Amino acid sequence: MTDTEMTDTDFSTAGELVCPAGTPAALRTAVDAGADTVYCGFRDATNARNFPGLNFTPEELQSSVAYAHARGARVLLALNTYPPAGKVALWRDAAAIGMRSGVDAFIVADMGVARHIAETHPGARLHLSVQAAASSPEAIRYYCQNFGVRRVVLPRILTIPEIRKIKSEIPCEIETFVFGNHGLMVEGRCSLTNWLTGLSTNMDGVCSPAADVTYERAADGSMRSRLAGFTIDSFAPDENAGYPTICKGRYTAPHRTEGFYAFEEPISLNLGRMLPDLMAAGVHAFKIEGRQRSKSYVRSVVRAFRRAVDSIRAGGEPDLADLVALTEGQKETQGAFQTKKWR
């Protein structure tokens, strides 16, 4: 395959299950567990899960695409960070490698990256990342009209009626998150990590870099998590913990001296029971978050959602195994999909 061709993959089946892979083993696990599509990224700042020891080399991507295609699954390459000024070569090179590897689509957020791919690789299929935070018909249409975007991953801030209305006003497919980390804020524009560590979630691809995270367990069994030396939470001995991100930290304030979750809280999204309503609202693809998670997580969650989607297609109710043990803080929510009053 040359670097200017992309297979015209069939993405037409509604209820597509889009699953995460942080390693080639996780990709094979996702495919074997029933993923229709797997998304992944390179071992650099071109994607928003630039974590140590995670992600793919170009050679690993090529062999992983071959594995997926041989089993009827698709592979999306996440190039969903924002190149800093003057440093676009990394993203351009990544797109070229993705083309040569035979990926089925690119997930992009930055307009410059979108434009580069649209012009340099005109056959490439583009999906708009949640990192672009496009939540209105006007914004989504802009990306469709100017860069040929074929699918938008919606921010996790919309109710189902709002999604239905947006779908009626845009010319592309909709993908929504249905399970996993629920750190929504203003997606693609969060600078909290940058503020403490100097590294940007959006440009360096890493939220709460592990090198800046420390955990201290006290004699009584309580645990304190710190980011860049700042305490962001303290958990009692028998209290469930969460990710060490600032948005999920617990803080004190003059009027709240006991410590409270000022932004978000350790909790995971689970829309298993809403899948029929989402499909009825025009959602084409369901995304499972968690490229940073293990293949054990991938296996369990993908199998559960595979069964649920197949059950719905057969005219039944979603059959969802209990996934709460895999959730952050051991808690689940339907978030803004259920009500705008959430937090």
Add this chain to the structure above:
Amino acid sequence: MTETHMIPAPPRRLMPAGLICAALRPILDRVVRRIARHHPDMFARIAPYQRADFVIVPAELPFALHLRPDPKAPLLRAVPRNRLPHHDARIEGRFHLLLELVDGESDGDAAFFARDLVISGNTEAVVSLRNALDDVDGSIAQETADLFGPPGRAILAVLRRRSKRQ
């Protein structure tokens, strides 16, 4: 690193921990060299921390494991848990959980959320090790057991059964 963990008293055993560690030395040495030979790709994922020292503490055993994932000179040895060597990172949990994490049968984040897994020290080193191990297909524990033939497989089966009951 700052050691703030409360180390539970070692369980009482008929054999002193030091003797157990000495007895395990040739076995663990053979195990780690075989893993290094059979899974060279794993070391690329942990490249910045190949010379880092990890201490892995199975909560219910009288000894800990000292791991240095250096592909040229891999080190895995048992050490008495009251005489831990200098280390960059420490990982502690029940033996059954640690075994499942090595084999990709449990999710480390979920275990951490549930407070079943305790880590301290260099978090980036721990995350790198976790991701490197998670990219290994198959069961490292089973490979290790196979190395010692039917007795090895029998011991692994017993360990798994006992751990699940605890």
